[in-house]
Amino acid sequence: MNTQTSRSVEQESLIGALQTLLPACVIEDAPEVLKAKAQDRWPISAKWSAEELQSHLPLAVVTVRSASDVSQALKFAAQHQLAVVPYGAGSGVVGGVVNQRGHLCLDLGGLNGKPQIDNDNGEVTVPAGVLGGDLEKILNQHGRRIPHYPQSLALASVGGLVATRSSGTFSSKYGNIENFVVSLEVVLPDGRIITTRRAPRSSTGPSITQLFVGSEGTLGIITSVTLRTLPLAKTRRFSGVAFNSIDNGLKAVRQLLDEGITPAVIRLYDAQEAVHIFEKSEIAGNDRVLLVLAFDGHDAVTQAEQQVALKITAQHQGDDLGAVPGEVWERTRFDASWLDRGNAGAFSFADAIEISASWQQLPGLHGAVLNAIAPYVDKAFAHYSHFYSNGGAIYFIFFTSGKDKRESESRFHTVWDITLRTVLEQGGSISHHHGVGEARKHWMKHEHGDSLKVLAALKQALDPRDILSPGKLGLNEIKGEQQ
Template structure:
């Protein structure tokens, strides 16, 4: 008993000694860990203090100045507190990031008389194949289908005849030079760059309507801004507006210059000095909070560059309009823009939490960063769609989302456009929308299919045989008419499970409307084509064709009716107005909602022989827009109103609505400092 007890006691004692030794060793190991944690905590506190100091004390473009963001919180001190709270709460806080894509160099990098980059253009090869020259796009440098097969079927398109754009343009001189304004501005804010060269005035004096591009390539320009101003930050814009109000100078905000509504064009009748305010230097992400999923960004940030920078940090804005390579955050807000993936991320109004706007009465913003407030009518919503008529947007607080785990493309083929429209309505009503879904009518489907990449020597025999088998199956087995076939392109985003579920649900629903899968590569190519269309417009203009697009939203019951009536009206007007050949009209359905959809019309005609091509073109487009209104459609879904469509505003918002808009304009801008002439 005692020996046993001694044994147990001895065993227990040995274990106790070993336990004590092990505990001491663990404590010794934990000591460095604890010290490391304390050191890390001290470093974090130091970083927070440094960050707050950086924002309080301006140093350079990579640090920031509290005055940039003070309007969001009322004062630099409250701003520093907010930054400290956000940074302390979230390990994902990031301070100022410059995502500038263009500065003043955009004047040299991009075309003055057409879309896009100077080094990127479309031409017809000797083999009658389209080629996109350059190196900026995946489709550059390769032949894209035998386009002549499609074009030869359209009367009036003759590539043997061309009308190259003029190399130079007579630039109208400065109409007004308010020297007192410039002198005071340079004294008040010497960091603002002032430019009055012909090249910069021309570049900032137009957008990208067919009217403007035609005049630049073949005609003259009646009015340009007298000067271009380049502010560097919010307080510079305040200085510009303050001086302009004192000297009665007209200001026109300028972001990416991608307006298709004459939105940045100078009113010909404007008798005051006109200063275009370019936000080319205001492209910084002021703060990104990955926990709150919020981003403060300057209004001049260009979409493509902004998105690339956000993706480095694992988040996305998800706003991808067709113009995102060149358009800016401020322009999106000012026109109530929409992107192709609005089903997942929303339209721009769904992303905006707050907007900072400099008006002639002072800066305006919400004064808080809460996700939603109930503080009377939303002043932010008033600025959404204001189109530069009430002030200059300088900063925007936007929601961001985590990057999706998975992205996939898809494509469907429908026997008719009608079947495709009914399918999209089904998708909307059952809430099956993927990130993006687009339905093309038969003409656009035929046009798009011609831009398949053709390898040297033509497609391989295996591919040719596969195409013939597909056509045989569709024509002989399914009974489809090849000329009626319509394509539908898809983008799926989310987790792998979500994408698989979306895809299964979409393809299951599509079968109910007679659709067949058409391959993910066709879907991906369809979206790549988005960035080629405007280059094609400029190319075809050199061959006597004017081509343009316009869009409108409408209720589901009138989608097919409006589609047919607009096409018929365009064709009848072209015949009546003496256009020799029938026009080319094609349509795609680009956005779906529970209650309706968006039709995006493309139309063009041969302008050879017309004395006033643009006048004829404008009449045809005007009448087409009237048909849309008669069908109770909108004057625009996401392009805005500008000066091009403002005559339709009274019908769109009514007499009381117009009175309210004018009263707001008179209250905020009694001198009409922001006199671009848009909307009202």
């Protein structure tokens, strides 16, 4: 345990009591530890001033090793009216772990025991702190996989992937995290430990498991996750198709899905973003948009699907570029160095805003957002990252800067505000997969309208003292409106 010179008497006694209560846990309050756990990958928090950082520092960081540790810590926090924030692996990009000074940070990285693989039933039960990439490697050694591949697979904990309702690039065929989660062990705010029903599917009331998927640490702390697994894919085939317009690309994708073709990966890049893949593929882009498809599974099936898909894309004037653009995409799919480069300058930001919308809304939204944010960005472009039979997700990437901290931050927030407002005005949803955190909490009442009161009522019932991740999901903003 490190000593922090500026500890108050009250802090000293709280930390001492915690150590007595949880002798097996590492409890730290060294400034560098508190600083690291006060933030995630939200670009704004990376540029906090010393004063801003101070106002978000946890009281202490407790690395828990079991659900029982979490339970004891929560009971302690309730007694002492301390806020508790679960910290997965800190790869969140919207400030999910950011909270007011003085909270107790529960670092779940210590929940990292061996996954229990049940190949007979195609399931695995894994402690919540295990990283997604590590789980995938272990499963692969047993001939299994969970085809849930967010770009941050190696950076994110399994519990975090569930708590944020994350999405992976193979979602068109396999679905998102909610489609893999079978059951959860959760520690409720009052310290009770529950395990939700484990079954392939049930019709026994609303899914209690799904209540915690996307709850971002507000309703309980997920300590263990049971997920479906699949055998390793026998084949993966790629196609790159160039179109002269986004509209043609979208029409082709829609027809693919309507006709029951299910590529695992469907990504449609606008001309500005496609340039990067065209360059790496050594193909002349000629200002065209690029569709990347990946077919994953049985050899004969993927071959047939690819053939039909290419017939459909040709009907929409798609130019078949062969496998290379898809292979380039696969090789670089976990590389997010643009984010680090774009955020490297003291007064510059790079960020992504992912939203979802119906087929009717998608094409209009793409142009509307890029036009509206144009005065505030140095550069912006987008791709359609996920598709469903009824619509898809657009992933806007922007770079902005200013002459000083104030101006650059003001531009950053303006881009976010304009984007989310435009999305809501046109009927879309303000997040497809990164979640709410700090970045979207003020928009939740506009996103959900009156139905947000249902979530607020659940929060009130489970956590009447508002111990867990207070202020998150915009729930405090509708306090008093509940009847």
